[in-house]
Amino acid sequence: MRRARPGAPPRGTAERVLTSVGAGADYDESRNPGQGVAPEAGSGVTVETSRLWHVTLCVSGDEAPLTEVRRGLEQLAHDHPFLLTSRYANNHAEIRYWEEARDLHDAAAVALRLWGEHRSTSKLPPWEIVGLEVIDRDTYHQRIAEGYGPPPAAPVGVHPY
Template identity: 50%
Template sequence: MARGVDGTSTSGLPLWHVTLTVAGEAVTAAELRTGLERLVEERPFMLAVKYSADRAELRYWDEAEDVDDAAALALRIWGDHRASCELPAWRVVGIEVIDRETVHVRGVERPQTPLIVAGVAPF
């Protein structure tokens, strides 16, 4: 899945900006941050990861034929990496998958609130 930081695709597939929110029983911030940093190492395309004791929000670009495929892949990320990253047994509570054009329109409408912020950080 080759892609640029700005959401440009090198494979010719459409790009989708994904925001996945997971939540569950509270865990210690240090434990969660360590797991999320492992997730970023395993999935280096993550743009931003925000977290609190009982929820996390992952933002990234993904390549997929259509929005259905991008959403299906997003729904699997937490579960696919739970054991290897030692993530809590949380459930997906929200997902947003939007096309590149919509990201750019929103960015123009809200320049003071960027959609893309790199790194792992608390809410």
């Protein structure tokens, strides 16, 4: 049985509205124009539209038994069904998934925490993050259409290189 992330939109929807108390004193609207920030009448709360970001996270480190790497990635995918696909070898792995976030900074921050926060619960190898790519949905689809982006993440799941 696949579980949804708390607060995740129904499958097949591309956007949802996030509610927060302001963007913070250091938020620069000019860096993210048109992101849907609009005050709710009389509430003192802002409404922000989230976007989908395609994330590719690469990790690497000392060799680990392939069966343990696969089991760890399968556990991560089970615990977090938003993962699209994982490829692995005995000393590196690549995880690809869609993240829903207000902007690139938020999506990247979540991606950079993913491996470390779930290393013990999923029994992942003690590898370090060696690469991260976060691109918006339009860029991802443009790359695919032009034939120079990563192939669509199919089949979904955990696979050896």
